[in-house]
Amino acid sequence: MARNYGDDNKSALQAKSDAQKIAFAPIMFQAAKALRDFRILSYLRRNKEGGTLEEIAKHAGISEYGTLVLLEAGLSMEMVMVKKDKYYLTKTGYFLNVDMLTRVNLDFTHDVNYKGFFHLQEAITQGSPAGLNKEFGPWPTVYEALAELPDKFRESWFAFDHYYSDTSFPQVMPVVFRNNPKRILDVGGNTGKFAIKCAEYDESVQVSILDLPGQLKDAEKNIHENGFEDRIKGAPINLLDFSIPYPKGYDVIWMSQFLDCFSENEIVSLVSNARDAMDDEAELFIMETLWDKQRFDASTYSLHATSLYFTCIANGNSRMYHSEDMHRLVEKAGLSVVEMIEDVGVSHTILICKK
Numbered sequence: 001m002a003r004n005y006g007d008d009n010k011s012a013l014q015a016k017s018d019a020q021k022i023a024f025a026p027i028m029f030q031a032a033k034a035l036r037d038f039r040i041l042s043y044l045r046r047n048k049e050g051g052t053l054e055e056i057a058k059h060a061g062i063s064e065y066g067t068l069v070l071l072e073a074g075l076s077m078e079m080v081m082v083k084k085d086k087y088y089l090t091k092t093g094y095f096l097n098v099d100m101l102t103r104v105n106l107d108f109t110h111d112v113n114y115k116g117f118f119h120l121q122e123a124i125t126q127g128s129p130a131g132l133n134k135e136f137g138p139w140p141t142v143y144e145a146l147a148e149l150p151d152k153f154r155e156s157w158f159a160f161d162h163y164y165s166d167t168s169f170p171q172v173m174p175v176v177f178r179n180n181p182k183r184i185l186d187v188g189g190n191t192g193k194f195a196i197k198c199a200e201y202d203e204s205v206q207v208s209i210l211d212l213p214g215q216l217k218d219a220e221k222n223i224h225e226n227g228f229e230d231r232i233k234g235a236p237i238n239l240l241d242f243s244i245p246y247p248k249g250y251d252v253i254w255m256s257q258f259l260d261c262f263s264e265n266e267i268v269s270l271v272s273n274a275r276d277a278m279d280d281e282a283e284l285f286i287m288e289t290l291w292d293k294q295r296f297d298a299s300t301y302s303l304h305a306t307s308l309y310f311t312c313i314a315n316g317n318s319r320m321y322h323s324e325d326m327h328r329l330v331e332k333a334g335l336s337v338v339e340m341i342e343d344v345g346v347s348h349t350i351l352i353c354k355k
């Protein structure tokens with residue numbers, strides 16, 4: 001089916017104005033972050049009657065000059081407004097300050113992506129994660145690097161990853177368990193959060209996690225802390241070595257926010273390996289943030305930006321997929337999508353696939 005998205009109905013004035021927002025976006029982004037981090041937004045949030053420049057600067061512990069340039073940027077970003085020399089927080093400023101979705105996205109942009117994105121064009125021409133390589137180290141993908149990256153990077157990367165999956169996991173339990181699976185294989189199970197949720201949800205289920213050794217160390221710690229060593233096991237593996245078959249005998253194979261970490265050809269090989277491990281009753285659940293299945297423009301915008309994180313930082317070749325691409329790749333790997341569940345958590349879709 002042909003794709004349709006977007007229109008061109010703006011006035012020329014509006015279009016030119018929007019173009020300036022893009023032209024200055026990285027500068028204004030840093031100003032927004034500074035307004036948040038210097039606690040100027042939280043000060044204005046607490047002081048509903050507004051604050052003068054002098055009061056705000058004193059509270060932030062920075063010069064009046066520094067406070068003024070940030071506040072004036074805030075006026076243009078519509079994060080603050082000024083009336084009779086007093087500054088007030090707007091709704092956008094409020095969300096920048098306290099909304100968890102915004103916080104997680106902003107910190108991910110800053111701590112994981114910001115410096116690396118200087119090298120985006122190189123990443124695109126070379127098909128390699130040039131941002132990761134130039135700013136952090138010579139790893140082929142971010143996944144092999146994660147355990148060794150700076151604390152801030154790791155913190156914001158995991159907060160971003162977990163924010164989206166954490167809100168979906170409780171919601172998907174009744175779907176995953178509707179046919180009473182006894183054994184679940186979590187491919188790319190990361191820090192074990194899904195496996196632990198399953199073990200809490202069903203007292204007899206056994207879960208195995210496949211992931212890289214670095215991530216499994218975190219998973220094993222969490223499994224131990226939750227007392228599930230007898231029912232959750234981790235198997236270290238590089239899943240990009242397609243010659244290694246997946247273990248057999250699982251009722252459900254689970255891939256959450258996993259396939260977007262790979263190129264189209266790699267997805268076909270990964271899903272083919274899952275297929276080879278499935279019997280006729282087994283189900284493969286693919287939970288993804290598919291960009292055409294979003295209810296809000298802001299979600300699609302975030303996913304298109306996140307695709308570029310894959311290009312520049314993660315691996316140089318993957319992206320957030322369109323639902324039609326994911327269907328096509330699953331079918332190319334020899335499975336059928338038998339059901340699709342939309343609007344799961346913040347922005348997920350689940351594809352249920354069978355032989």
Ligand SMILES: C[S@@+](CC[C@H](N)C(=O)[O-])C[C@H]1O[C@@H](n2cnc3c(N)ncnc32)[C@H](O)[C@@H]1O
Pocket residue numbers: 143161162165187188189190191210211212215237238239240255256257258261
């Ligand atoms: C974006 S995270 C998703 C984690 C989790 N499933 C969730 O929904 O939050 C992708 C996971 O795939 C793993 N992964 C990526 N490349 C891999 C590879 N080549 N072999 C094994 N695991 C890999 C990563 O280590 C990471 O844990």
